[in-house]
Amino acid sequence: MSVCYSKEVPNTGSETETPTHRFHTTADRIIDRAAPDVTTIYQALLHGQKVRPEFNILGKRDVIGTVSEDKEVQHKVDGKMETVVKKWSYFKLSEYKWMNYDQAVDFTKMLGAGLVSLGMKKDSRVLIYAPTSREWQLCAMGAFSQSMQIVTAYDTLGESGLLHAMNQAKVETAFLKADQMPILARIMGDIETVKNVVYYRDVYGMPKGCEEAIEMVKTKFSSVHTMEEVVEMGRANPLELNIADPQEIAMVMYTSGSTGKPKGVLICHQGVMAVAGGIHEFIAPYIEYGKDVILSYLPLSHVLAFFVDMYCMYSGIGIGYGTPRTLTDESVRECKGDIKELRPMIMMGVPQVWNTIRAGMLKQVDKSGWLVRKLFYNAVELKNGLRHYNLPHNFLDGIVFKKTKEATGGRLKFVITGGAPVNKNVQRLMNAALCPMIHGYGLTEASGLVSVQLPDDPTFNNVGAPCPSIEMKLVDVPEAKYFARNGQGEVWVRGPSIFKGYLDNEELTKETITEDGWLKTGDIGEWTPQGQLSIIDRKKNLVKMVTGEYIALESLEATYKNSLFIQNICVFADSRMSQPCAIVNIDGAQIAHIADEAGVSYNNNHPQEIATNPDFVRAVLSDLQRVAKRNNLTKQETLTAIVVDAELWSPENDLLTPAMKLKRSDIRDHNKDALEAMYAHMGLE
Structure with missing residues (x-):
């Protein structure tokens, strides 16, 4: 194939480094903003409002009830198998309810003013400890409207990790879903700097024990309010917007931490907006702005979901929030699952999600007769072959893949996978039976995106070309026999999206970023002949x-x-x-x-x-x-x-x-x- 996805920068490279690569359409420059006047995160929301004020940008579903069902479960009691009847609960959900740009801007301005009423000021930190939801995003934008910083913590981080994030980042306000209140109550005696607690709850209510936990929290913190109460404070005491400068810190994003304590990554506003501008450089031809919607259910405290949400908010892609628990029809009752209810054009997932979908899909196929099985597997090979040569292939969708497409609402244009390498066979199946799967590679330390495939890229085993917001080179790892002369080495990236360092850890920051601005990722990469990056190893996981x-x-x-x-x-x-x-x-x-x-x-x-x-x-x-x-x-x-x-x-x-x-x-x-x-x-x- 003659397509070249990245280009070499002239007069770069050495015996120990490959030439520097940039995205093929921006080889002469690096994108550093989303638009000339959009260099901060809150400006992205204002830009969306200016372009299409009445477009529904943030959607959510309310929990309107639960449905209980009895299920028989086999248990071993005193050496004998016994059947035990257990009650299983399922959510019943409303249709999606939307907030347009005008409403989102109004709400976040009032929330930001309300946070100031609580004593917060520029650079004060708000910790968000909640599952992915519209409320999560509104809290973040409310903080940004007054130049405050957010601190992200996974809602599954655990008590020690949460306490570490709160105290290290000197958080002044903690924002959480009411479900997390019992955790806050258990650790509140060790919290050092938090003055305010703001929470929200589902329409349906709160699990048992949450009301008692809220009362306990009130004994430690004198300022405990619902999100709505803080908004009303802001409405009673409105303020002009106070938007941060591009290079100022937007967030302290704690990495998930596979070993040791989570690290606080300092990400500035322009870093996130550089990624948004980089995405816009190559994805615009595949999107219908002001019409397309994306299903967001991955943790917003993870950089993948966050930067995708930011791009959607800037460009005009409606964000419908869901949860892993309610994605499919099988996981809810008396309503549709999030996927079929929203019928998204774009979906994200990590490899484990796609592995599970693939396994379920193939198990259904393998239960069919030999003719159906043969037809399905041959159609997968045929469609991928036709895509490879850019030949018509969609005619197979109505013949062979109709049911698999209907399972996701029938409107998917492409799905995004990231977080870890996805297997080639998973990608081949998704490309054929569902829609194009684009494999991306990113790091919290790079504000999210480092490289990504294009939706019409028919190749496998790579993570695409460098994002237009960075440049990339591969550097020798001699102990593992990876050499630049062979187009292999540790992936180093540089650009405006690179983070500002680790919170309170200058030594690790210096180990990770070189004096001339290169981020050493720790991943081992290889250039393909078409200028794409393949991740082939990780330095930490190489074993002799x-x-x-x-x-x-x-x-x-x-x-x-x-x-x-x-x-x-x-x-x-x-x-x-x-x-x-x-x-x-x-x-x-x-x-x-x-x-x-x-x-x-x-x-x-x-x-x-x-x-x-x-x-x-x-x-x-x-x-x-x-x-x-x-x-x-x-x-x-x-x-x-x-x-x-x-x-x-x-x-x-x-x-x-x-x-x-x-x-x-x-x-x-x-x-x-x-x-x-x-x-x-x-x-x-």
């Missing part, structure tokens, strides 16, 4: 085997996720081993079904007992080894032993980060005994 050769844990995990048996996998290796081993995660709710598919007999055992059944473990390992062979892995990359964990890994049980990345040390500790037994079986001390 007993042979002296390195293997890449994350890359292997992405490959092994091709197995339809597993939900997740954490590969382990060290210098004692000639081959790696792994802890495999299989949801306990599905483990008996998977055992049936593998032809393993069992006697209605508890999921954890099936997980330790030697026949079951061998069946899963054999399937993973078949995946290794199909994907041409070497012997030293092929798993030699596994442990099965039947407790689903999630942020809630602290085995995944809120961005759905593995917490290796916690997974290892959680499976310590089984892991040690596996090591002993492998002959390791």
Whole structure:
């Protein structure tokens, strides 16, 4: 193919560095703003209001009730299996209710003025500890309307992480959903600087214990108000906007922290708006502004969801908020799930979301007759082949892929995946059966986006060209045998979107950013012949085997996720081993079904007992080894032993980060005994 996605900057590069690359249409410049007069986040909202004041920009659904259903669950009691009836609750939701630009600007101006009434001022910090929602975004914009900074904390961060963020960032106001009040009540004795607490609640109400927690919080903080009360304070005491300068800090965004305490990343206003301008440079031809909508449900405290929301707010893409719990029709009652209700044109997801969708899709296909299966798989190959050569291919949608498209509302133009590498086979299936999947790569330290594919890019195994807001080069990593002369090396990026440093950690900041402004990402990349970036390793996850050769844990995990048996996998290796081993995660709710598919007999055992059944473990390992062979892995990359964990890994049980990345040390500790037994079986001390 003749398409070139990035260009080399003349007179750059050396023996240890590749030439610097920039996006192909902006090779002579780097985008540093969304528009000439849009260099701060609140200006993005004002820009949207100026262009289309009555466009519905922020949508939400109210919880109007719950529906309870009885379900029979098998439990082992005194050595015998018994059937227990449990009540399961499902939400009943309203249709989407929208706030247009005029209403959003009015609300956030009044909220900002209300925060000033509480004693906040320029550069005061507001911590947002809440799930993704319209209220989350309104709070952020309200703070920005008066040059305050926000501090982001995942709603699954946990008590110690939340306390660390509050105290390190010297937060003055904490904003949270009422559901989080019990957590605040438990740690309030150790909170050092918070003076005000602002909260919101669902229309339906609050879970048990929240009202009592609010009363407890009032004993510590004299200023405790609902969001609506603060807005009314602002309405009674209106103020002119006080918008920050472009280089001033907009937020302290805490990274999810797969090891150690979360780090506070300092991101300025212009950094976010440079990303927005960079996105606009290449995505505009694929969007109908003032009409298209996106479903936002990933954590807004993660940079991926945040910068996408900011771009949508600037450019005029309606944002409909949903939750992982209510996405599908199966997860709600007496209403449609968020996807079918909103019928979005754009959706985001992390690889685990797409892996789950792929597995569900293929399991349905495999239940069909041989003719349907053959038709489906051949159609996937045919459509991807036609896309590759830019030939007509949409005729297959109505013949083969009609049901899969209808499951997401039937209007998707493309989906975005980020947060970790997505497997090629997942992307191939999504491209064919759903819509184009564009793979992006970003970092909190780069205000979000570093590189991304275009929706009409038919290639795989890459994360596209450098975003127009940065420039990029690859630098030698000699200890792992990655050299610039081979088009490989550590990814370094530079531009106006690079962060201002880590809060209260100058030493780490200097280790991460060079004196001339290059951010050292820690990721290992490779240039494709067409100027795209492929992420092939991470420096921290390169492990030297007993042979002296390195293997890449994350890359292997992405490959092994091709197995339809597993939900997740954490590969382990060290210098004692000639081959790696792994802890495999299989949801306990599905483990008996998977055992049936593998032809393993069992006697209605508890999921954890099936997980330790030697026949079951061998069946899963054999399937993973078949995946290794199909994907041409070497012997030293092929798993030699596994442990099965039947407790689903999630942020809630602290085995995944809120961005759905593995917490290796916690997974290892959680499976310590089984892991040690596996090591002993492998002959390791």
